[in-house]
Amino acid sequence: MRRVDGTISATRKPPPACEKTTVVSRTGPRRSESVRLAVLHAADDLLVERGFAALTIEGIAQRAGVAKQTIYRWWKSKVDILLDTLTDDAREALEWRADESRGVEETLTSHLQRVADFFEEPAGQVLLALLGHAQLDSETAASLRAGFLKEQRERDIAGLRDLLARDQDLTFDDRTLDHLVDLLLGPLYYRVLVSGSPIDKELVETTSRLVLALAREPSTRNP
Known part of the structure; x- marks a missing residue:
């Protein structure tokens, strides 16, 4: 994850490439841990760049490279995504x-x-x-x-x-x-x-x- 100053932070560590994890959220099962992490990374990066008011599900989906429907299948709102990250x-x-x-x-x-x-x-x-x-x-x-x-x-x-x-x-x-x-x-x-x-x-x-x-x-x- 990037720090506010643009340097790399080790706060969140991605799982090994061979690791497959089934994660259950408050809104149902998630198919892919890598997709989940992509969404979380995108959300906190965009929050830092644009602020809370300008943060949207559409923007998160575009940055993470996933469909908006995929996000709504796992989270109800941007607040739920931020709570998870x-x-x-x-x-x-x-x-x-x-x-x-x-x-x-x-x-x-x-x-x-x-x-x-x-x-x-x-x-x-x-x-x-x-x-x-x-x-x-x-x-x-x-x-x-x-x-x-x-x-x-x-x-x-x-x-x-x-x-x-x-x-x-x-x-x-x-x-x-x-x-x-x-x-x-x-x-x-x-x-x-x-x-x-x-x-x-x-x-x-x-x-x-x-x-x-x-x-x-x-x-x-x-x-």
Whole structure:
């Protein structure tokens, strides 16, 4: 996949040529994994080039080299296509990576930097477009929250729980962990969604340091 700056990103990796995968979507079976990936690649490339409003099924079909009827057989709308491409790309890009050779703060900072980098990728632009559209369309909001956002939230809570367990055996109840994830990711989402500014290294490092400091406070831990 291309980055916003035109360079090649390894976020989405195509399957080996010999691999044949039967994929089932919310609208029925898909005949070809290669065609599915062509459609997803076309959708996020066109989103970056033209924006959400100008993105059409016709344009996606033309860029992917498939019939429009094929797309409608698998997806109901461009929003469904974008939800699928977001799910595919974000699974690896936003993964929490355990690295015992690094300290807790370094590991947390590294993860936040990957989140920051994600927003510069086409997949991050897809997420921002869907979040924006969700403010105007209740069906998109419901699909986004019940699918990608819910699943990513669960991964973030589990990842932070595992990381904090390495730090002085810190353990937290679900409610406290939920709040810590808000504090960890909130500044990054605020920066890109509200101020529209890049997420710089200072914000990443400061956020990581402050969240860890709060987690280590005796009053924050489980009784």
